[in-house]
Amino acid sequence: MYFQLTGTHVRLLGSMHLFSASSPRTPAWVVQAFDWAEALVFESDAQAILPFLKREGGQSLEHALPPEVWRRLDASWPSAGVLAPLGELRPWAAMMAAPTLCQRVVEGVEPRMLREAATQAKPYSYLETAEEVVASLESIPLSAICTGLESLLADLAEPQRTLERMQAAWLQGDLQAIYDVAAESPIFSLPGIRSAILDARNCAWAPRVRETLDTPKRTLVVVGALHLCGPGNLIERLQYPVEQIPFSD
Template sequence: MYLQLTGTQVRLLGSMHLFPATSRRTPPWIADAYDWAEELVFESDPPTILPFLTAQSTNAAAPLSSVLPVDVWSQLQAVWPTEGPLAPLSTLRPWAALIVAPTLFQQVVEGVEPRLLRSAAAQGKPFRYLETAHDVANSLESIPLAAIADALALLMSDTTEPQRTLERMHDAWLHGDLQAVHHIAVESPMFNLPGIRDAILDARNRAWATRIHALLGRSERTLVVVGALHLCGPANLIDCLGVPAEPLF
């Protein structure tokens, strides 16, 4: 989960965006990576993505209610927050509902990125992002509506799956087992549906590889922090970079 790009001052850190609420500790290799780095690079800035979640943010929005079977729409509405930036459900773009819905059935605490960002802000350590909110929205907009409907139907048929998958994946992540993380992910219904993996992982990996290549000649020690799933499976970020990587953990 923590790798050195050979011959460069760039390292990759595979993160967990959320931790199970029962396992709040940050493993020591996260602190080691942070202390090594002179600059941090994260995926994107989550608060800037909020305006893109609603159907009003684009003229080509299909109402989520028209995408889902009636029973799935009713079940999802029944558990959706009635207040806050994600309410009401009817205003969200289909891909936004797909991304948010599993978290409704998870007991979690914040993961790696918010912790590192707080430390960087407090210590004046510079950081930047690999993509803009617009980039994220454009990628997720490519997910086929049929796949979104199928994924949400599968979720509502087994709402205990997101927590089980998170806990298994977190355990594999703590042990630095990328192969196990990948195996757990492909057992999740979401990643077996057409277009979802490409939009969430593969297409973004290809775009990020170009931006990370621009960092490889710098002398500053640079830590690139991305979700662990971006480092495993076909079309992973390491393969897209085409640079040998040495595991540090």
């Protein structure tokens, strides 16, 4: 979960973007990783993606989804905020947001690190632009999005259950267990979704991480833990030796 790229000043940390509300504490090893770093690199700027959640004109999302999926989502969707109204969202935005409406969560690693980095004037950058994230998400087939939403609606307890199991594995530093949990999740088990969210982005990130390897600054690269496990993970794509940093909490 926490790796040293051998012979460099670069470390790689697998994060949880959200924590279960029942387990909100930042682990000590994550704090230690932040304190070690002189500079940070994150996946992308979440705030910069918000303007892309909605379509610019065109048909309502209602016409893209199966009638029963639309009816059930619309009945429970927030009536205000960045996710409202449902009809204006892009299909991938609805798919990404829907599970969080079934979860009891608090902010995860990145928002906490970003806030502390600002306090300490610690520099940070991103591996990808908002436009690149959106392009990846736009590549998800509509059929896969509909299947994912149907699976969610068939078991509304699944997102919270999956999050808690994944966080437990993460706290133990067990990448194989994280992968096993994700493989059972209806959304991440769909090839079109996994390819867009994980595989394609890992492929794009690897050369950008390699570009940091000559930096004289202690640099911490923070990506979601799922990017570090399974076929085509970021560590494999780096094609560079890494050493796991032992930690305890």
